[in-house]
Amino acid sequence: MAVSIRLRRAGRRNRPFYHIVATDSRNPRDGAFLEKLGYYDPTARPAQFKLDLERYNDWIKKGARASDTVASLAAKLEEQATDAAGQQGD
Numbered sequence: 001m002a003v004s005i006r007l008r009r010a011g012r013r014n015r016p017f018y019h020i021v022a023t024d025s026r027n028p029r030d031g032a033f034l035e036k037l038g039y040y041d042p043t044a045r046p047a048q049f050k051l052d053l054e055r056y057n058d059w060i061k062k063g064a065r066a067s068d069t070v071a072s073l074a075a076k077l078e079e080q081a082t083d084a085a086g087q088q089g090d
Contacts (some may be wrong), residue, residue: 003064022059
């Protein structure tokens with residue numbers, strides 16, 4: 001089973017909201033999923049998102065492939081975490 005980490009659309013018309021999920025790559029976009037890892041709200045200003053990095057990295061180690069959007073969100077979150085850790089060390 002090829003696992004992918006991608007966005008699953010929720011919300012209403014013209015007001016998208018996405019759940020970040022680990023799912024079988026053959027499932028439809030809004031179909032069944034294995035695990036919910038976080039969320040992404042692109043309509044909020046600034047855009048809000050939350051991702052469980054520990055579980056995300058666990059799935060990546062197991063061979064899951066992240067979509068481009070999820071990979072960029074994870075990179076942004078990891079960057080914020082390292083910045084916060086650097087500021088606490090000062």
